[in-house]
Amino acid sequence: MGIQQEQPPVTPPPLSTPLRTATADLFGDPIDSHPLWFKQSSFLSPDFDSESYISDLRTFVPFETLRSELQSHLSSLKHELVELINRDYADFVNLSTKLVDVDAAVLRMRAPLIEIREKILGFRGAVEGSLLSLQGGLRQRAEASAAREILELLLDTSHVVSKDLNTNAMDIGSWVHKVEKLIKELHSVPADGFNGDLQTAERGHLSNGVSIQHAETGIILRETQSMLLERIASEMNRLKFYFAHAKNLPFIENMEKRIQNASSLLDTSLGHCFVDGLIHKDANAVYNCLRAYAAVDNTRNAEEIFRSTVVAPLVQKVIPYSAPGVVGGSIGDELEEDYKQIKHLIAEDCTFLLEISSTENSGLHVFSFLANSILKEVLWAIQQGKPGAFSPGRPTEFLKNYKSSLGFLADLEGYCPSRSAVANFRAEAVYVDFMRLWNIGVYFSLRFQEIAGSLDSALVGSGLTPIQKSDSEQGGSQYMTLKQSLTLMECLRSCWREDVLVISISDKFLRLTLQLVSRYANWLSAGLSARRTRNSGTNSPFEWALAAAPDDFVYIIHDLDHLAAEVCGNYVDDVFEILNSCSTEVLDLVKHSILQGGKSLKDLVPSVIDSIIETLVEKSNEELKQLHGIVAAYRMTKKPPPVRHSHYVSGVLRPLKVFLDGERASTYLTEETKGKLVQGAAFKITGRYNELAADIVNTARKTETSLQRIRKGAQRRAGASSDVSDHNVSETDRICMQLFLDIQLVAPQDKQGEISF
Template sequence: MTLPKGPDSLCFDKDEFMKDDFDVDKFVADCRKRVQLEEMREDLEQYYRLLKTAMVELINKDYADFVNLSTNLVGMDKALNQLSVPLGQLREEVLSLRSSVNEVIEAIDTQLSKQDDIQKKKLCVLRLIQVVRSVEKIEKILHQNTKDTTSLETSSPLLAGQILERIATEFNQLQFHAVQSKGMPLLDKVRPRIAGITAMLQQSLEGLLIQGLQTSNIDIVRHCLRTYATIDKTRDAEALVGQVLVKPYMDEVIVEQFVKSNPNGLKMMYTKLLEFVPHHCRLLREVTGGAVSSDKADIVPGYDFLVNSVWPEIIRGVEERIPSLFNPGNPDAFYERYTVSMDFVRKFERQCGSQASVKRLRAHPCYQSFHNKWNLPVYFQLRFKEIAGSLENAISDGLEAAPAGSSYHLQVTEVLWSCVCRCWADQVYLPPLAHRFWKLTLQLISRYSTFLTEEVPTRASAYMDNALQPLHQLVTDSKNVVKDSIIQEWLRVTLSDCTHRYFETISDVLSSVRKMEESLKRLKQARKTTTTSTAGVNAGPSDDSKIRLQLALDVEYLGEQIQKMGLQQSDITMFSSLLELVQEARDLASAEQTGS
């Protein structure tokens, strides 16, 4: 519908009224942006009059049609009734035609289904025909060679290899079509002939491959391996090489008696095993691309004789013929055997032709089996008892002084360092046990720390009796043999010398303790911590206090033993100074305990 055009002076567009989303409020708001409401009202009234005039003109133009509208509709019902009959007939005819078309479509679908079934049966027949043709073709090749007195047994190896390769190509097609024709009755009749061809082909391939390896005929070996690959029997070829070529060598080299009778027997055996690959697998590696000199054009892919032939026979031979190799009862011997064996594994990996071959080797079940045979947890337990037991023995001796020339003051500290070093030393540490030895290291340090923070000492250390035992023995053995005065002089001189050295040792220990305390105090002040001192009343005696108290008890015990030997403490040079030294240490320890 087209509205009449208004004058150009109107403040609005007439087409706005015909829009579906016309909104009065929006229309008024837009107009007010341009004119006042009074002017907008005048424009609307002007356009209203224009619309009214246009409507009157439209009615006048078609007035006759409006008047005659009712007259023209007279008899319309009768006309419509006359059309209903032919329309009904037409509907019936259309429905009948539709039914006929559906029947034709169903018939066509049935025929197409039958045709599809026929096509499938035709394909099955063609496959069966191809199976029969392949069987006849292979038998013809065999018969022709037999007739010409050039059978596979009597013909030249190279010719036999070429014939087998032709047969294998056809045999591969035969196998494909036979699988596709599975379940067909005719196939069951041909199966005996297929089985005969299969047996002949495998037997001939095995014999020819062995002959090629024995005579180092690279062409025959290449033909045989290519034939094995054609019939998808590469693993059979690798297994054959393992049994015929590898196993006899391993039976000869892997001998337990030889390993046990020679100091380096295991290493010598592994060396001979490593020599097998360069000496006996050169031809196979050259054909399959495992050698550097391999010609890319003549490579037969899909084989890995080192991984699937050599390695399994080596591991099987070692596990079956040298079971004692994995015995962890003697940790030193176990360490030697394990490291030599792992070195052999690394060298064998270097003989693999590629990184992919190394990955296949490490994923091989025999590789995992060989590593799992080594009972590393038991080996570690033996080392654990050995190392931890050494520290426990030192702890049981108490705060015994370290021997002269040691970097430490206490024997237990020196033993701790020795134990920690032993965890990571050659002949002990094994990389797969790194986490266990690290844990043991932490346990050793923790045990040492616990030992130094144990309960307050109440008696002299055990080393005092051990140190004085020779003097008591001297008195016992010399009695009634040497004059008492001489024995007393011996004791005085000996004890004076020992006391002098003991004084120096204790002075060093107390000096180290004092320096450690001062360092800790400075560290605490630097960190500005608010925690109380470990020597406080609630925290209990510190490690330093326990050391001072233990030294005081040891010196007092020494004084008692001097008197038991018949001497006076004043007879021993430096003893009074030693006693004063430890007494000061005891007083300092007591002051720490009382919090003063």
């Protein structure tokens, strides 16, 4: 041991004081505590690595500091070790006396452990051998199962190929021969009226001369033929299944040509039977034939046969396209009457097949006669007989044909038994191609040019164009007074007319509506801005605003008020009625956008009023310039103080009075608007009068002061008494008196404090 028994024990420290007392500082932290980066717990980690520990710390801790901390930690550990030894010193000394004959005890315990280990290893080897044997057996079993499946597939294929309708022992050649013979007999019976075992019965029927029995016999033969073909189709379906799953096997490859011949023969026979059933409208035969087509997954042939046999003759009666340029059913490229006739013919001659194919739980939902037979033939007939029907170059006729086509499609969807059938019908390629031919984007572009172009034409004129009453009444808006405003209202209503709007692109027409309002508002605001800045020039687009008189702006104010009221009132209601099928959220957005457009028109009224006021103030300023005559009248003169107003005063407010008393202002301006005009004009006129009067008075006072200074200097030089004063009224006082009299006449007030004339 590291400590001998004869050495005296280390004297333990008193129990009352620990070995290392850490003195706490002012904030309660030990003074000799380790820094935060020194983690003592890191040394106790099982995966502790000294090199990585040092490399991590060297980036921000110097080696000297790290060494000092490690030495301090080592010293602490040694002190703790000594403390532990001193605490249990008696047990530590007696430890060596208790470890007697340890090796013998270890040997006694090792023997049974070795024995158990050998038994476990032996058992483990036996289990591994059994497991390998079992895995090998399972592998062989899986291989045998796979081989058995292939063999069964080959046997079933051979069995099906060699299967007779009555026996199962024929080879492929005999089976094909039997099928050919059976199909020929089945096709010959409806043609000649007897065959095989039916010859005796048919001869009896012929001798009696009863034609009804011939029809009954034909029905029986068609039904029998269709049932046999359905059985053959089911067997052929099995052949195709086996061929698809084992087509790489030599046995199957040798039969490929025979299977194809048999399939071709079945398709031909099934086609003849299906055509015969369609011609005679034999529901049972048609039903069996459809099940046969569905069994062999050959729906396209059935749809094409129905199209060529039944649908094509019906459509050509309405839209003959065999001879170019020949149009039947209607004049030109209009389709509405053609669709009416086609819908009537479909209801008469095609309903029986559509009802059969939509029979519940029949498995015939795989057919799409509506799309691949009826719609495909109608589309082909229109493309060949009336190609101009799809042309958006004539927007009115195009929209009429488009809406008629949507009605025709809706009528076809009425034959669908469920919503899923409607979705499948719309997903068909023919349906997609049919809708793609109607180029709604080009149609909207033409309508956009037509509607927006008419508004632009009305706005590019060199002046405002008042309209006559008859023109206003014809436009349907008897409240409008300008041609530009009437054109805007007509264009806005054109966007939502029944013969213009396409619901599927109503968002584009809404955008056009807002663009029209914005175009009119920009035209008016730009003209007012050009009028304020006097932005004139050759071919200026704002010439109308520069040449407009205040009375012309009365029309604009009137039209803006009624346009805003109409857009935010009846117009919004009409749009809501058209879009009533949309969600509430969409309707709210539409209403908000249109109301915002109406508000933009209403917001232009103050600018127009300001433009009128500026014009009236300019005219009044011409009269105010005569204020300078007051100075000339009293300067350097002995004219007595004034007793009456100046002659110019009566003309200062004359332009405003003439404007308000005019016919247009009296007819089209509301009292509220008149009040705003009077207040605005009076405020600016009196403000200008105040500026001129103040300037005149200030100038007069300065001049008078200078003259008095000069006069007094002259008197002193002449020896006259300087205290002599002129008790007469000065020039400035007389000027102020005249201005006071003028102001009393310029701005008289009534009892309510409002300006009156």
